[in-house]
Amino acid sequence: MIRYAAWLRGIMPSNPNMRNEKLRAVFSGLGFESVGSLLSSGNIVFSSDETDVPALESTIQRALNAELGIAGGTIIRSRDELRGLADRDPFAGLEHGRSTYLTVTFVKDGEAGPPGPLPAQLTSAVRILGYDEDTRAVLAVIDNMDPSTANHMAWLETVYGKDITTRTWLTVRKVMAKL
Template sequence: MNRYAALLRGIMPANPNMRGEKLRGVFEGLGFASVGSVLASGNVVFGCAETDVPALESRIQQALNAELGIGGGTIVRSRDELRELVDSDPFPGLTHGRNTYLTATFLKDRAGGAPPEPPAALAAAVRIVGYDRAAGAVLAVIDNSVSGTTNHMTWLETVYGKDITTRTWLTVQKVSAKL
């Protein structure tokens, strides 16, 4: 049995259709085993025998849309991919905190590669640490004490399109631990 994490885009916990129990129900209805949710931000872990990740992403997204009206986007990563990412310690010596967010932006299209340097308007607020090809993740440090950090996501969408989703490093670690 393979273990996976589904990282869902556009989840708003205040929406009753996007709460953990309903999300888990969709995954259980698809026949996945040992389904669990992590936090309330669209992270679902599960087990299945399938190995075709793009097919899994499509199947999950179709079910979420049909059953709960969730059209955001689904990105799936394996337990091994997330563990290797966490074990690589891409933020050595840094601590996620109120003013400094350590983030991982997962790309559906892993061939997207590392982004270009952020535009000058973001240079004071965003530092790209690297790109983890195996996990398809852009790793960044965001300085929340500087205004304009929300433009980071807008910039990433101009580089990669909307088939991306960002998690804090703490969330990535929690998801990996639950797998």
């Protein structure tokens, strides 16, 4: 069995169909084992013998849409991929805080690569630390006190499309602990 983390896009905890117990039920109904959830923002862990990650993502997304009306997106990474990211310590010496967020944006398209240079209007709010090839993730430090921070996600969508999802490094670490 392989342990996976599924990062669901577009989850709004105030929507009754997007609550953790319903999300877990969809995963269990698909035959996955050891299904768990973390926080209320679409972080699901599970076990499966399936090794075809794009097939898993498609199966899960179809089920979420059919059963709960969730059209967002599903991005999966294995425990080993996430452990490798943690071992590389991408945020060494940096701290997540109220004004500064350490973020990981997972990209579905494995061929996409690094995002390229930041637009000038974002350089005061965002610092791209790099692109982690193994987890297909953009690593960034976000200045939450800068009003242009919201434009960071919009820019990433122009680069990668909507098949991305962002989590704080704290959330990624919590999910890893649950794997």
